[in-house]
Amino acid sequence: MGLVASMCTEPMRRRRVEKDLDGKVAEALRERARSRQRAFRSVNSITMRLPRFKDGLRDVRDVFDGYDEDSDGTIDAEELRRCLGELQVRLSSEQEADDLHRYCDLDRRSGIQFQEFVVLLCLMYLLFGPDVTRRVSEFESAKLNYVFDELIDAFIFFDTDGDGKMRRRDVTQRMNESHQERTPTNITAQLFKEMDLDRNGKVNLKEFLYSMIRWAGLETEDEGTDEASP
Ligand SMILES: [Ca+2]
Ligand SMILES: [Ca+2]
Ligand SMILES: [Ca+2]
Numbered sequence: 001m002g003l004v005a006s007m008c009t010e011p012m013r014r015r016r017v018e019k020d021l022d023g024k025v026a027e028a029l030r031e032r033a034r035s036r037q038r039a040f041r042s043v044n045s046i047t048m049r050l051p052r053f054k055d056g057l058r059d060v061r062d063v064f065d066g067y068d069e070d071s072d073g074t075i076d077a078e079e080l081r082r083c084l085g086e087l088q089v090r091l092s093s094e095q096e097a098d099d100l101h102r103y104c105d106l107d108r109r110s111g112i113q114f115q116e117f118v119v120l121l122c123l124m125y126l127l128f129g130p131d132v133t134r135r136v137s138e139f140e141s142a143k144l145n146y147v148f149d150e151l152i153d154a155f156i157f158f159d160t161d162g163d164g165k166m167r168r169r170d171v172t173q174r175m176n177e178s179h180q181e182r183t184p185t186n187i188t189a190q191l192f193k194e195m196d197l198d199r200n201g202k203v204n205l206k207e208f209l210y211s212m213i214r215w216a217g218l219e220t221e222d223e224g225t226d227e228a229s230p
Contacts, residue, residue, distance in 0.1 A: 026164025074111035
């Protein structure tokens, strides 16, 4: 394929990959919503869990460091392929692993940094089940499953029509249900804007997870403590 042609088709391919993976995640979420009891009844019950999320995910740092073989703070495509191999996540091609790598590069700082790695693990857990977390760490898997279950259930709480995407009105609705007084519009707008990383007016599971992890205060090595909080 010529350079010009590939420059035109690459963004299209990316969008298709993004859409395909979004679709798979949405399907898994629907399946899950059908088979589980509703876990959360208010926004407060979710925000109260943030310290527990942080606690439960702390040890993933060592897992990340293990797969970041050259210790540059980033899991590159090559390192991710080996990681998925060890976790026995069966993908049909190397291309699929690379697609996943790109899908989870949420901050567009190329490669998968620590917080993005947590998102990736949670998505793998949703799509492939608890075998993934058991291979991450036999010892920590129960704790990880618990946190991932809660994070996914929190998303389901906000995704009121169950299509795998949160919209601003969903957040507003849930916030207002939870509080005696209506939450000021600018607060929900700000919250939503922080979550909607690609600014497309919808928040999918990966964007939600990424935001929750940041708000829980799970830091990357180089970012310090100046994270935004809701
Ligand atoms: Ca690396
Ligand atoms: Ca990144
Ligand atoms: Ca979005």
